[in-house]
Amino acid sequence: MNALYVICGLGIFSLVAEVFNLRKWIFFVSLFGLLVALTWVVIDWKAISYFYRGMVYFDHFALAFSGLILLISIFWFWMFRDYFVDEEHRTDKSALVLFVVTGAVMMVSFNNMAILFLGLEILSISIYVLAGSNKQNLFSTEAAFKYFLMGSFATGFLLFGITLVYGATGSFNITEIANFIIAHRTLPRFIYIGILMMMVGLAFKISAVPFHQWAPDVYEGSPTPITTLMSTVVKIGAFGAFVKLFSVAFITFSPSLKLIEQGIVVITLLVANITAVYQLNVKRMLAYSSVAQVGYLLLGFSSDSAHSAGTVFYYLTAYSVASVMSFAVVEIVEKNTGSAHVDNFKGLFKNNPLLAVAMTVALFSLAGIPPFAGFFGKYLVFTLSIGNGYIVLTILALITSLMGVYYYFKPLVAMSQPGSGKIVIFSSEKILLWVLILINIAVGIFPDLAQLL
Amino acid sequence: MTLYVFYFLSFVAIFSALLVVFSKNPIYSVLYLIVTFFAIAGHYILLNAQFLAVVHVIVYAGAIMVLFLYVIMLLNLNHEDEPHKKNLAKIAAVICGGILMTVLVGTLRGASQAIPRTGGDIGYVKTLGRILFTEFLLPFEISSILLLAAMVGVVMVGKTDTKKTTVDINEPNNQ
Numbered sequence: 322m323n324a325l326y327v328i329c330g331l332g333i334f335s336l337v338a339e340v341f342n343l344r345k346w347i348f349f350v351s352l353f354g355l356l357v358a359l360t361w362v363v364i365d366w367k368a369i370s371y372f373y374r375g376m377v378y379f380d381h382f383a384l385a386f387s388g389l390i391l392l393i394s395i396f397w398f399w400m401f402r403d404y405f406v407d408e409e410h411r412t413d414k415s416a417l418v419l420f421v422v423t424g425a426v427m428m429v430s431f432n433n434m435a436i437l438f439l440g441l442e443i444l445s446i447s448i449y450v451l452a453g454s455n456k457q458n459l460f461s462t463e464a465a466f467k468y469f470l471m472g473s474f475a476t477g478f479l480l481f482g483i484t485l486v487y488g489a490t491g492s493f494n495i496t497e498i499a500n501f502i503i504a505h506r507t508l509p510r511f512i513y514i515g516i517l518m519m520m521v522g523l524a525f526k527i528s529a530v531p532f533h534q535w536a537p538d539v540y541e542g543s544p545t546p547i548t549t550l551m552s553t554v555v556k557i558g559a560f561g562a563f564v565k566l567f568s569v570a571f572i573t574f575s576p577s578l579k580l581i582e583q584g585i586v587v588i589t590l591l592v593a594n595i596t597a598v599y600q601l602n603v604k605r606m607l608a609y610s611s612v613a614q615v616g617y618l619l620l621g622f623s624s625d626s627a628h629s630a631g632t633v634f635y636y637l638t639a640y641s642v643a644s645v646m647s648f649a650v651v652e653i654v655e656k657n658t659g660s661a662h663v664d665n666f667k668g669l670f671k672n673n674p675l676l677a678v679a680m681t682v683a684l685f686s687l688a689g690i691p692p693f694a695g696f697f698g699k700y701l702v703f704t705l706s707i708g709n710g711y712i713v714l715t716i717l718a719l720i721t722s723l724m725g726v727y728y729y730f731k732p733l734v735a736m737s738q739p740g741s742g743k744i745v746i747f748s749s750e751k752i753l754l755w756v757l758i759l760i761n762i763a764v765g766i767f768p769d770l771a772q773l774l
Numbered sequence: 775m776t777l778y779v780f781y782f783l784s785f786v787a788i789f790s791a792l793l794v795v796f797s798k799n800p801i802y803s804v805l806y807l808i809v810t811f812f813a814i815a816g817h818y819i820l821l822n823a824q825f826l827a828v829v830h831v832i833v834y835a836g837a838i839m840v841l842f843l844y845v846i847m848l849l850n851l852n853h854e855d856e857p858h859k860k861n862l863a864k865i866a867a868v869i870c871g872g873i874l875m876t877v878l879v880g881t882l883r884g885a886s887q888a889i890p891r892t893g894g895d896i897g898y899v900k901t902l903g904r905i906l907f908t909e910f911l912l913p914f915e916i917s918s919i920l921l922l923a924a925m926v927g928v929v930m931v932g933k934t935d936t937k938k939t940t941v942d943i944n945e946p947n948n949q
Contacts, residue, residue, distance in 0.1 A: 329919060332919070332922075333922070336922070336926065372912070373911055373912035374908070374909050374911075376910075376911075376912040376913065377912065410930050410933075413926050413929065413930045414930075416923075416926055417923060417926060417927065417930070420919060420922075420923040423919060427916070433913070435910060435913040436912065436913055436916070439913055439916050439917060439920055442920055443916075443919055443920045443923055446920065446923050446924050446927055447923045447927065449927070450926075450927035450930055450931060453931060454930065456931075465931075510880075510881045510882075510883075511881040511882050513881065514877060514878060514881045
């Protein structure tokens with residue numbers, strides 16, 4: 322809870338900084354504040370409790386996910402400092418980014434639907450605006466508008482779902498809902514459609530197929546820093562909310578919800594991985610890849626809804642570290658060569674070995690090649706699904722992850738080909754890339770992280 | 775008596791909602807939408823939610839409708855330059871909408887099993903205020919962040935930049 326206060330305060334500080342001419346300090350204050358928030362998360366680890374009459378519940382799940390969100394946002398601020406340097410709306414942008422983080426933390430720690438909805442809206446509204454923050458670029462505006470229209474529609478679904486669930490159970494509190502469902506054998510029929518609508522609303526936010534249509538265009542059109550934010554912080558928040566909602570409130574229905582989730586898994590894995598093969602723009606390819614990763618996450622979650630939080634957390638950690646790393650490289654290449662087309666990656670191994678190595682580690686991790694974190698993430702997910710007897714699904718996931726290896730190797734092949742061009746990176750970016758590579762390997766060496774939850 | 779009022783309001787709401795969809799002129803659509811909102815506000819009063827009814831009239835029938843009218847005026851919608859949608863998309867939309875409606879009607883038919891929320895003064899401002907400042911204190915305070923984010927967003931989107939030096943770096947490469 323203290324972490325949440327700190328992040329909210331940081332967002333408001335960013336806005337006030339404009340008035341008092343403290344613009345120079347925003348970056349350092351934000352970074353420092355996020356570190357303080359992360360420290361609070363660590364301190365609170367021993368003191369699990371409800372806050373504000375059961376509105377939010379900071380248990381180990383919420384604290385671990387908040388910690389991950391904060392860690393990734395620290396890396397984000399570190400990496401994409403440029404995003405705030407030579408632009409006019411420096412304070413507005415940093416405030417909105419901090420509000421995105423606030424929303425994400427609320428979404429993983431909610432215990433009441435009201436907080437879930439508010440968290441989702443704070444996160445979404447900020448990210449809609451940020452997606453269109455490159456006003457000179459028509460594609461950025463298009464991305465913002467597309468995301469806004471579709472996102473509001475999805476929020477409508479979620480809200481209608483919450484209403485129906487409230488109508489059936491008489492409560493917004495997710496633990497009370499769970500108890501009510503257990504206590505009453507006969508429930509009004511509309512609770513089922515309510516649950517499904519909530520699932521649709523959240524599936525849109527985590528961009529699972531068939532609700533993924535917006536993702537490639539929005540990811541490609543938005544400025545790369547914002548794409549990174551969407552594919553990491555937003556995804557962690559939304560998936561955390563998904564897991565929390567369906568493993569606490571509706572756990573009684575998990576045998577039947579499992580079928581729907583597995584349907585989503587099958588089409589997500591197939592559609593996303595097959596479409597990704599045809600992409601020539603690395604940013605768009607990574608967008609499809611982030612849709613595909615949701616398939617693996619959902620496979621893990623649907624196999625055993627009650628006890629999969631640790632696996633999901635581990636997978637999300639591995640995924641988001643690799644994702645930040647790959648998008649950082651894409652951003653640097655894009656800045657230097659003008660576009661993220663796969664041909665622009667040619668000669669990277671010779672021109673800038675560190676960037677190439679970082680990209681290689683990130684893509685290996687996303688593809689699931691040992692010894693990187695992504696491999697153990699996939700390994701844990703597959704173990705979980707085989708252990709629960711879903712052999713066919715696991716085989717399908719294995720085949721699609723082999724397809725993944727093919728398209729992840731495309732930029733790698735391009736990087737090793739001869740090419741010209743000079744790419745400059747700052748020393749702070751160099752340090753960050755090293756840190757991320759080390760974290761990736763360290764997470765891979767210690768899969769015990771999954772035992773945290 | 776209440777039952778007749780309910781049927782009357784429901785009829786007005788459904789009828790005007792259909793007219794919103796079927797009228798050719800967007801201005802008429804908006805006006806029928808206002809009628810729908812008033813009918814729904816009447817339903818709120820029947821459900822003993824006076825505060826909600828008043829807010830509904832002020833926010834929806836007042837503010838949002840004015841916004842709609844302004845947008846329609848500014849966009850200057852004509853039939854000629856409205857893009858025609860493909861028939862396939864139309865059929866798909868009708869099928870999806872029909873399925874959703876069937877499912878909703880089918881499930882909501884069992885709604886009589888729902889627990890009625892009783893209590894005489896449940897919809898008054900006093901009760902609402904008490905709940906807002908006790909049980910729902912955190913959402914109430916947090917919604918200020920939501921409003922702040924929306925406000926900052928509007929300023930950011932709406933304000934024209936004075937210097938236009940940003941280079942267009944995101945050349946699109948669509949497949």
